[in-house]
Amino acid sequence: MMSLNRYRLRHRAKSGHRGAKRASKLLEEPDSLISTILIGNNLVNNLAASIATILAIRMYGDNAVVPASILLTLVFLIFAEIIPKTIAAYKSEAVAYTVSHVLLPLKSLLFPVIWMVSHVTHFVLRLTRIEKNDGSEHIGLEELRTIVGEAGHLIPKHHKGMLMNILDLEQITVDDIMIPRNEVFGIDIDANTDTIIRKLRDAEFTRIPVYQNDIDNIVGILHQRDIINSVDEQGRVQRDALLQAIRDPYFIPEGTPLNTQLFNFQKQKRRLGIVVDEYGVMQGIVTLEDLLEEIVGEFTSNLSTDTEDIIHQADGSYLVDGTTTVRDINKIMKWELPTDGPKTLNGLLLEKLESFPEASVGVSIGRYRFEIIEMKGNLIQSVRAYIKPKTRH
Incomplete structure (x- = not known):
């Protein structure tokens, strides 16, 4: 019951699924649900232990109490704990929808006991200054990004990319x-x-x-x-x-x-x-089209490794226009240049050099290497870029 996907459960309940409706009703009061399960579980376990002890004494005498307790513990551990809970973990929806038939009437039947246990529990929690959770579920931006990223085949790759782009809009500015x-x-x-x-x-x-x-x-x-x-x-x-x-x-x-x-x-x-x-x-x-392209991708051209500003060379390097934005370089070339500073490659290299360079000057930023090919005034016009080969030690 507790391992159910709450968002899927709500969706199925809204769609009219009876089992989902019963499970949702039970999960509205998780403390009462847990009390119902534990009361029933402890009642059955204690009753079974008592019966096993009486049968062992009657059939084999007092010396059979310890072996019977060990045997009963193993039986409970395997057949009443590990196996059913493993099945429930793998098939949480099917099991939850089925046992909800029993748990709902059992909750009503044990209401007086649950009421008493809940009040004692809340009293102890207040003494220990542990506040009760309001039960509300909130999901943050990073959690939502993780959910979309791990959706797998449930969301088409293109749609997943659009959703991730929408979530990233808050972190990207018009600059x-x-x-x-x-x-x-x-x-x-x-x-x-x-x-x-x-x-x-x-x-x-x-x-x-x-x-x-x-x-x-x-x-x-x-x-x-x-x-x-x-x-x-x-x-x-x-x-x-x-x-x-x-x-x-x-x-x-x-x-x-x-x-x-x-x-x-x-x-x-x-x-x-x-x-x-x-x-x-x-x-x-900034145009509306530029903004929408951040969500759905380029309208007029696909993001290949050959564009007007970025040209893939035969030796594996790239010929990059200095006015190309760092974000476009990262997107097209699958690099990880810093984006929290200058927005263009020209600005990034000038910040690193702290002066206006001449042609043929080389710059390293992390594992990326840039060689300035052409300057035009105080603007870097053309750059050869590549990933530095790993050195063997």
Whole structure:
């Protein structure tokens, strides 16, 4: 009874299973259930011991009391303890549902004795300052993650991955998945109309940030669909209509957990946000699609070992773009680089070096080795990465 899976039991009871309903009713008061079982168990054991002692004395005299007690102990140990409890442990549901037929009426029959025993027990517990558990069951995030991870074939692998990703949303922030500032594609509102139209034609995105003079000064978001309304009869884009199509920007404080931001996107009816630091300086952009990909995986490409930013080499090493996020490296290459510091490989290596390096500089982080191939200004452009071979001692 006590080894039943409580969550499965509740599910089956809600589904109308009679045995599950009886077991659930018994487990609502576990102290009364234990009292019922122990009272019945001790009553039977003591009665059997008394009968065995009387029979031994009558049949073989006083000298048979000790051998009879030893024999009875072995019989009880094997046939009344080990075997039935082992069977019950392997077949807990089947046994619990069956014995519930007996335990429910027995509990009612022994109610006066159970009431007295329970009050004496609670009195002793109060004297020892041991508080009674309220019986409520709460499961934490780590326990839930363990349950999902150990579900085995009961949950398909893809679904299990999605569930684990959902549980991890609380530990991941918008800083981990945002498009960094230097990679943001935007349009300067002060540029001439021809320049704006040319940039719109080259744009690969549906929603485009619009800034004034500098990318830090975001003034709005332009949707490609809204541009249609600014086209006149001659097929030319009217600047005034284009400016009116710009929507107000939506700003996100850096460090916002993804589970919170998912709720905020839903509440604000938004699909793109501008991540800013405590001083209001733009750090990057986050889209709803980026967030959903953290749950269901990549929409446009699968996570193979060959991507635009990570290229697998013939010698087993990887050619990695310096702007690649540490999380993407860990996810694609199955590595375990630290994610509690810098978000990109460039930042991670600079933090380790504590200076701006030149090309051909090597860096080791744990068992991982990085060789800087190309620098562009103060940005690490390209890195060769591999796992250091184990040395023999």
